[in-house]
Amino acid sequence: MNISWYLTVSALVFSIGAAGVLTRRSPLVILLCLELMLNAANLSLIAFSRMWGNGDGQIFAIVVLVVAACEVCIGLGLVVAIFRRRLPIDVDEMRELHG
Amino acid sequence: MAPLMFFIAGIGAIAGAIGVVVVRSPFYAVLALVSHLVCLAALFLLLRAEFVAAAQVVVYAGAVMVLYVFVVAYVGGAAEPVRPAGGPGLRAGSIIFAGLLAVELLIAVLGSGLKAIKTEGADYVFGFGTPQHIGQLLLTRFLFPFEAASFLLLVAAVGAVVLARRRGGLDPSDEPAPMIFGKRPLGTGTMREGVGDVNPTPVLGARAGIATAAAEQEAAGVASSSEERGW
Numbered sequence: 001m002n003i004s005w006y007l008t009v010s011a012l013v014f015s016i017g018a019a020g021v022l023t024r025r026s027p028l029v030i031l032l033c034l035e036l037m038l039n040a041a042n043l044s045l046i047a048f049s050r051m052w053g054n055g056d057g058q059i060f061a062i063v064v065l066v067v068a069a070c071e072v073c074i075g076l077g078l079v080v081a082i083f084r085r086r087l088p089i090d091v092d093e094m095r096e097l098h099g
Numbered sequence: 100m101a102p103l104m105f106f107i108a109g110i111g112a113i114a115g116a117i118g119v120v121v122v123r124s125p126f127y128a129v130l131a132l133v134s135h136l137v138c139l140a141a142l143f144l145l146l147r148a149e150f151v152a153a154a155q156v157v158v159y160a161g162a163v164m165v166l167y168v169f170v171v172a173y174v175g176g177a178a179e180p181v182r183p184a185g186g187p188g189l190r191a192g193s194i195i196f197a198g199l200l201a202v203e204l205l206i207a208v209l210g211s212g213l214k215a216i217k218t219e220g221a222d223y224v225f226g227f228g229t230p231q232h233i234g235q236l237l238l239t240r241f242l243f244p245f246e247a248a249s250f251l252l253l254v255a256a257v258g259a260v261v262l263a264r265r266r267g268g269l270d271p272s273d274e275p276a277p278m279i280f281g282k283r284p285l286g287t288g289t290m291r292e293g294v295g296d297v298n299p300t301p302v303l304g305a306r307a308g309i310a311t312a313a314a315e316q317e318a319a320g321v322a323s324s325s326e327e328r329g330w
Contacts, residue, residue: 001105003216004209006142009109011204013116013135015197020120022193028125028171032132035159036116039139042151050146053221055232058151059241062233065151065158066248070255072163076170077262083174084263 006047014040025090027082031075038068105145111138129167136160147223150233 013036020033042061049057082089115135122128136159143152208216226232237245 001102001145002218003220005105005109006146007208007216008205009112009142011208012113012201014204015201016113016116016120018200019194019197022196023190024120026125028167028174029119029128032119032125032128032167035132035163036119036135039136042155043139043142046143046146046148046151049148050220051215051218053224053227055228055236056241058148058228058233059236059244061148061151062154062237063244063248065154066252069158069163070251072166073255073259074262076166077259079170079174080263089174 003047003051007044010040010044010047013037013043025092027075027079027089027091030091031072031079034071034075035068038064101145104141108138108141108145111135112142125171126168129164129171132167133160133164136164146220148228150228150230 017033017036017040020036021030024030024033042064045057045061045064049055049061079089082094087094112135115131115133115138118131119128119135122131136155140152140155140160143149143155
């Protein structure tokens with residue numbers, strides 16, 4: 001398979017994730033859609049790593065994996081903190097920092 | 100064989116991604132993301148990234164998704180109401196935006212002058228993408244990113260504990276009623292009582308040591324469970 005096929009899948013998944021971040025309102029699902037976007041980036045990193053026969057892209061993908069895990073950790077901590085304070089779990093309702 | 104695998108895994112990945120965005124219940128969205136991640140790991144395998152594929156399945160589809168499922172179960176995971184987000188037209192606008200983004204990315208990817216993306220990539224050398232290869236790279240050339248990533252994980256763990264712990268500022272009426280122990284049954288209580296510091300528990304017979312140990316164990320169990328119910 002050509003590398004361009006993998007990049008096509010990556011572009012489609014990234015756009016789907018972007019649409020999810022824009023349309024959904026639950027912070028849990030927004031975090032899931034962020035994961036989709038990070039994974040799409042991972043796929044293209046690994047495709048380029050294969051294209052050059054070089055392992056650097058895979059190391060980059062592993063670092064992205066770590067960053068995504070940290071982001072999930074903090075994001076879910078925020079969701080739990082929001083839930084503890086009996087606030088609505090809805091990004092449209094939480095607009096105190098809206099400006 | 101490889102094109103067949105690619106199309107199965109690629110269509111599965113895209114279908115899983117659409118499922119995450121479209122499904123209303125957060126729990127099913129998490130399950131759709133798990134299937135998406137497994138299909139993506141298959142794509143990684145086709146790209147000869149064995150170690151990253153295994154890490155993807157173990158770390159993402161295993162650990163992170165379990166964390167998600169726990170939080171969805173804790174928060175309640177109620178489906179979103181049907182009310183459009185932000186106002187009418189925003190949903191349509193965001194879908195149009197995503198479509199335009201996809202078109203732009205595809206033009207950038209497929210219309211680029213890069214000749215190598217029309218090929219299968221560089222020649223496969225034995226050992227590419229194996230744990231040995233990745234480990235060697237991580238501990239020699241990429242030692243600093245490796246250490247920085249581990250420090251980031253530490254910071255994230257501390258941050259999550261700080262965010263999710265119990266703290267002041269809650270409305271007192273929201274607090275659950277404190278557990279009131281009148282006269283405790285024999286052998287229960289806090290660890291401090293278990294070692295006989297305060298309110299010593301009468302220990303019967305000659306098997307004092309064993310009974311004390313059992314009381315301590317029970318005390319620890321009671322303490323942790325009451326702490327759980329306390330918040």
